[in-house]
Amino acid sequence: MAAPAIRTHQLTKRYGALLALDGLDLSVPAGEVFGFLGPNGAGKSTTIRLLLGLARPTAGQAWIFDTDAADVATAHRLLAYVPADVALWPQLTGAETLGLLAATGPGVDRAYRDELVDRFDLDLSKPARTYSTGNRQKVALIAAFSTRAPLLVLDEPTSGLDPLMELQFRRAVAAARDNGQTVFLCSHQLAEVEAVCDRVAILRAGRLVDVATVPELRRLHRTEVAAHFAGPVPDLHNLVGVDNVTQASGSVRFTLTGPPAPALAALAAADLTALSVREPSLEEIFLDYYGEATR
Amino acid sequence: MTSSTLSAVAAGSAVTRLAVRQVRRGALVILAVTVGMSTLVAATYLRTVGAGLDAGALAALARNPAIRTLFGEPVALDTAGGFTVWRTGTVLAVLLSVWGVLTTTRVTRGEEDTGRWDLLLAGRPTRPALLGRHLAVLTAAMALIGVTLSAALIAAGTPPRGALLHATGLVLTGTLAVAAAAVAAQVFPARAGATGAALGFLGVGLLARMVGDGVPVLGWLRWLPPYGPLALTRPYRDDRWAPLLVLVLASIVLAGAALALAERRDVRDGLLRPATGRPPRRWLLHSVAAFAARRTLGPLAGWSAGIGAYFLLIGLLADSMTGFLADNPRFADLAGQAGFAGLGTVRGYTATLFALLAVPVGAFAAVRLAALAAAEASGRLTLLLAGPVTRTRLSYAEVAITAVGMAVLVTVAAVATWLGATIVGADLALPAALAGTWNVLPVASLGVGAAVLALGRAPHAVTAVGLVPTAGGFLLKVVADSVEAPAWVSGLSPFAHLAAVPAAGPDWPAAAVISALAGVAVLVGAWGYRRRDLHV
C-alpha cells in the first residue's frame, strides 16, 4: 500500500501552560480530500504548522509521505500550502510573487497556472500592497494548485473569496482529486467541506473528536424524527439514543442518535399514522460537536 | 461632561498609553546614553583637558576648517560645559534625531502598514487625532530627555543657562526630526520610503551644517534646520536663544503639515502613489539568495551614498586636519585620549577614521538581518518556507548577501576617501585605503554574528543585539579610555584589537580570532533559527 500523505503519531504542541494540540494520531491516505474542522482555537492551524515544520512538536512526530515533517527540504518537494493569513512582499507584483514562489517551490505547471489566473480573474500587474484579502488569497491558491504537488495543505483558503471564486476553488479541488493529489482542507465553510471532502476530522480543544465520512457522521448523529398517531402517544423518554422529546396531542418530535431499532419498535407498537425523518445538515452536526464543551 | 465627551477622553488616553508603551524602552536607552555621555565628559573635563589649553591653541583650533567641519565650531572649550557641547553635541543631536525618525515612522506608519491602525480608526479617534497623540508622546519623550540632561549638566557644575540652552537645542532637534518623519509618513506609500526620506533630510541638514561650519562665507547655511541652528546658539559662551526659533517654527510647520495631510490621504496609502500596475521585473527572483540580493540592493545604495559622502569629506579634509594636529600636539594628545591616536599623519588620520567605519557597517548588517526577522513576523516568509527551502539555507543566504553588502560598503569608503585625498593632494594610495577599510570587516562581522544569534533566540531584538559588538564596543572603548578604566575593560571591546591600518600593518591573529568568533556566532544562531518555531 502507498504511504499515507499525512501521518501523525501522538503529535503534541504546548504553548507554555496551554496545550494547543494533545496527542494527535491521524492518517490521511494519498488521494483523499480530507476536511479538518473544529471551533476557533481548536488547534487546526497549529497542526498544520507542525506538519509543515514551521513549528516544532513538543512531543510526537509527523510524516509527509513517510518523510519526517522536520526534513523540510525533502517533505516540501511533495506539498504546497495556503496559509490562513496570506502575507505577500508588498513591493512585488502578483506576477513577480508567482515567479518567486515557482522558482523556490516544488515545481510549477505553467500552462495550468495561466489557466488558474484566468479562472480566478486576478490582475497580476498590481503590486501586492494593493491587493485585497481575497486577492492575496488567490495568489496563494494559484501558486499552490499550479505546483501540482501530491499534497495540498489549505488553511481556510476561501475565507476571503466571493461565491463565484469559491466555485472556482471547488473546481480546482475536484481537478486535484482527479489528478490523484491529496488535499488537506481546514475550513469553517461547512457547505464547502460537505461538497468536496471524502472524510472529515473534528478537533476540539486540541483533541481529535471524530474522523469519519460525511454520510457516516450523519448516521452517527441526531436524526430528527416526527411521528403522528391516531391513538395515544407512546412514552419515549427512557429509550436509548432518544433526546429532546417534545410531545403534543397526537404527535411527538425527538432526535435520534445511534441505532434506531428501539425507538422504531416503540413507535410501531402505537397507532402510527405518519412518520418523517430528517437527516441533520452538516452544520447541525458541527454545532453539536462544537457545543458539547459548553453543554 | 456628557458621557460622549467622557468616552472620547477615555479613547484618547488609551491611544496615549499605547503610544507610550511603544516608545518608552527606546526613550529610556536614548536618555541613558545622552545623559551618561554628557555627564561623563563634563565630569572628567578637569582631568582630561584641564589647564592644558592656552589661548593660542584654542584660537588655532577654532579657526581650523577641518576641525570645524568634522566636530563643529569649538566654542568655550575653556569651560567644562563648552567642551562637553563640542565633544558630544553633534553626536547626540544625530542620535536623538535618528532615533526620533526611526521611532516616528515605526509607531505611526509602521503600525498603520500592518493594519493595526484600521482597528483604532474604526473606533473613536480620527486620523489626525491618532497621529497627534503619537507626536505628542514623542515630543514629551524628547522633553523628558532634555530636562534630565540639563539637570545632570547643572549637577555636574556647569552654568544653568548654558545647560538649559544646550539641552533645549537638542530636544528641539529631536522634535523637528519627529515632525519631519511624520510628514514623510504621510507622503510616502510605505514605512521604508518614509524612513529613507526623513533620514535623507537629516543627512542634508548635517552636510549643510558641516559646510557652514567649515567654510566661513557659507556660514549662513547654519540657519538651515535641524543641526545648523544648534551651532549658532553657542552655549556656555554667548547663550543665544534666537536661533532655536528656527527649530521651533520648523517643527510647528512640519507637524501642522503632517496633521493636515493625514486627513487627505487614504489609510495605508501615501500621497505619492506609485502606479498601480506595471510589467513584471523578473530579475533576481530565481532563488532565495537572489531574492535576498534583490531586497538588499535598495538599502545598500542608500548606505553606500551616506558612507561614501562622509568618507569623501574625510578625504577632502585629510591635509588640513593632519597639518593642524601636527602643528598643535596638545590637541593630538587630547584626540589620542578620546581614542583617536595618530591623527598627525594622513595614514594615521585615515586609520583612525576607518576604525569608525566598523560601526555603520555593523549597523548595516544588523538592520539587514532585522529585516529578515520583520519579514518573518509579518508572515511574508511563510510561503517561501512552505517550499523546499530550509531555514538554514535562508539564513545563510541572507548572511552571505549581507557580507557582500558589507564588502561593498568598505570598498566605497576606501574609494571615496582616496578620491577626496587625491583631490586635495594628500598622500594616500588606493591600496592603502582599501587595506584600511577592509581591515574593519572582522570587527563589523561580529555585528552579523550577534544579529544572527538574536535571530535564533530573540528575533524581536535583532537590531539591538546586532549593534552591541560594534556601536556598543566603540562606546565602551571611548568611555573606558576617557575615564582611564583598567585595561581589561577596554579590552572587552573589539576595537581594542583593531590595528591602525594603513598606519600599521593588520593584526592578523586578532582578525582571525574575531572572525572565528563571528563565524561561531553565525553557526549557533542559524542552528537556533532552524530549531525554533517560526514567529508569525
Ligand SMILES: Nc1ncnc2c1ncn2[C@@H]1O[C@H](COP(=O)(O)OP(=O)(O)OP(=O)(O)O)[C@@H](O)[C@H]1O
Ligand atoms: N504562537 C503561539 N503562542 C501561544 N499560543 C498559541 C500560539 N499559536 C497558537 N496558540 C494557541 O493555540 C491554540 C490553537 O490555535 P490554532 O491557531 O491552532 O487554532 P485554530 O484551530 O486554527 O483556530 P481558528 O479556527 O480560529 O483558526 C489557541 O488557543 C491559540 O491561542
Ligand SMILES: [Mg+2]
Ligand atoms: Mg486557524
